[in-house]
Amino acid sequence: MKIDPLNASSFALSATQIAKSFGDTEVLRNIHLDLAPGEVVALLGPSGCGKTTLLRIAAGLLTASAGQMQIAGKCVVDGRGVNTPPEGRGIGMVFQDYAIWPHLSVLENVAFPLRMRKLGRSARETRARRALDRVGLAHLAERFPGTLSGGQQQRVALARAIVAEPPLVLFDEPLSNLDRELREGLALEIGTLLRELGLSAIYVTHDQSEAFTIADRVAVMLGGEIAQIDTPERLFASPDSVDVAQFLNIGALIDGHVCSTQGFTCSRNSLKLPDLALSAQEGPARILIPRTAIRLASDGALTAQVLRCQFQGDRYLLHLGLDGDSTRLVCPTDRPAALNSRIPLAIDADRLRVFPH
């Protein structure tokens, strides 16, 4: 059977050439983003790269300067004056500051979107209790938000965002006010819940591990553009650019030269990786040595000095200096190594990436 590719109207969200400027400052440029139904995409990037601006345009809280956007097949932005207000987009939203009403009980807060959709009282209550049950808060339905912890308040906001099972849920750094342990647990729960309910979502964060936990695909945003959008695994295995590799902190980046006879030679000629079957074209290049490409091996081709041995609870991270070069590498191991000791390293050539200059 022939499967039709998705067209714009079958996407949960489809954005084309979205741009945004504040005065003379261009903050977003040429944004293309398609979300399949049931897909979760994280917008990941450093502070100021435009993640929140893009999310606010999707929410209808900001007007795009150019471009088109459809949500569940409905045009909400067309760059010629159409800008459907938030309440007309039928989306769920979860913000960093929870944005739940202190004067309403937990149940009333969660039922609120259903009230806006004119559902009867008993249907509202049944669905709100079900949503609360899904986030593990059924027992707190009658309480008021002021009596809840930060993590519980964020679950209320989550229950409210999903209660109407909207075509799209938007998350703006929802966990950044919580401590690390709670953040990790809730990120897992949110990811599971979105998948169980088959909801589509855009999730803004600057936390890589949160993005990788929750999202099917991650859009790395740099300087107002989507630099790369891919699954977490592919982003790590095949970053499209030096900037993406640097932002994701995948490994060491070394300037040098690719030569068919000598392999890779660094610019000061002190680091040579002659045995690597590099398929890159000859010439000046930067090589990425991911941390996953390095392992301790008695027959390793390189020698390095242990500059620091960092205990991380379930493993050690060795900070290494390569012989005759200022390059620093990190290598995870399950055993500690003595400071300043010299250790042999093997490099998995298949995992190296070469970026020609």
Ligand SMILES: Nc1ncnc2c1ncn2[C@@H]1O[C@H](COP(=O)(O)OP(=O)(O)OP(=O)(O)O)[C@@H](O)[C@H]1O
């Ligand atoms: N209302 C505004 N007026 C002028 N500039 C703005 C406005 N809102 C955002 N900006 C600028 O747009 C850029 C992108 O901001 P945005 O909040 O989208 O970044 P972000 O990636 O979400 O950052 P963070 O992770 O710090 O929240 C920033 O340089 C910011 O100063």
